[in-house]
Amino acid sequence: MGGIFPEKEKLDEIARWQGQIVDGFGVIGPEYVRHRLRRRQLDAWFEKQVKAARAGDLDVPAGSPFRQMLDHVDADGRPLSDRTTAVEVQNVIRPTIATARFAAFAAKALHENPAWREKIRTEALERGVTWDGPVAEAFAEEVRRYYPFVPLLPSVARTDFEHQGIEVKKGDRVLVDIYGSMRDPEYWDHPETFDPARFLETEMQHSEVFVPQGGADVNTGHRCPGEIIVVGLLALTVAELSVREWTVPPQDLDYSMSRLPALPADGVKLAGMSSPGR
Template structure:
């Protein structure tokens, strides 16, 4: 049942958001009578909000003089997904300083090492596989790779279990009821696990142990454990553990995109041949330009992040709409990535649109946020995501397989979503 505000008579659309999922933004525009609208006012979570999309909307939304992130993300989402004290809710100098931790953890050298580890894992898994649940296998592959890469020192059984728990956070954080409760349980368990890792890292003789080593040689766990805030203080153990998770958990969450990669290869078999030929020509499953373009198009077309919130720092106008100080503004991620007003043939799956381009320079391509990853709120792990997706696409294109159509379906009313059947691949060669 929707809430109607007595004073304004405007319906609160919070329940609609939970019900409609990824179709919510289009439904809002449809109710406003303008599917091409750049800005639509609505009531959400008890207050006024503005839904925006498009290139100009991205520039506006990522202007940190106009918007803050503190208090923008609903607690019911923030608590399981990001954790208390995470970088996602920080602003200004505090945010920029904390962001350096993530930039140091995702240097090109570190990303390359992680992608190569995933490449080896996929080669090992696929060498003997007769059937493969792509999502479940990806959770295991990415989990083993990132937890080893981060320097956690966990054994194989611990790694498998932890990867599944971190994946459970992402699986259920946006789904009311039992999935959300499971996500919160996984969050609490993972908070305790990560806090313990930080404590142990800080008690090793010689901590912080960075003397005489370049930043790229320091394990990610030690990097997080040794990070100091702008006042020169170590993060408390809980917050440091939260930020460690905010490096490893999103990497495991790329498994959701991996499932969509299998779906895209199934639906566009000409790209199986192209990626297979690219691997043969280059003699490598890592870093192929066509595989990277394929990864970008999967990120553009298939749903992951639906929208992102911020709060206005001051009263302003945009798109013919007044915005109050403190009001939520919602950037429509999926609607911007598939905007018929700005993309040529947006409904077509066409990785060629990204060939020869630096996707980060395309302002209205924002599957992991927009703006500057160094100075703003764009995800610093985007290169990790693209690298893992590209190598996964190359490996899955390297073998012949069949898949049950029923395992390819996904629910646009569930956030986050993925092909619920895995999908499961039956290898034929």
């Protein structure tokens, strides 16, 4: 786990808690309370590991993400605090947890778009690998555009500004329409159609209106620094699913636009998963 090696029981618990953090970050009710509790518990546990490593009581492999975080310094050349290091280590791990929701939508998309599933299968078989395939990556990007991992993001204005003739005052509540931005016909051709071709041999994934995980430059804007991890893992998942045989049993694949993060009602259950057909 990034250079930290707990017992299997603890590892399973951490994975479960990280999943609960992702599940409850944008809902009202018990899930959010659990989200806050798990975040505090995990921050404390990882901070304990940081303190142990810096005290020399924990062997951390060179080159591991954990070691890199421990050795990282800020712009003034100072090491990160124990708490910040603990949080940043989790920022490497948590994108892999969040990707599971995109993966569920990707399985739904493969089920509903068998022609694209065959294209990705052909690409993977021709290349002999299931990573770095441009068709699989384009499919992954279209999954992120088409399906609402987060339909919107709430925020608070930090300064007074005007947008499209509307005045916004500092402290006003603002809702960023993630889903609508990626369905705007002014910027997207046939936005209601699932079409990965829009990301093939184009730069649309770098467009300012493509904001599935935040917008602007990752170094200066509100954009998830784990985005590239998500895209890579999702493309790999799509390719792996495409080279295997499976069926989708009867289930509810609809999803609610009021749920943050969103997920098909029954998840996405696959049956009869075969070994890779390479």
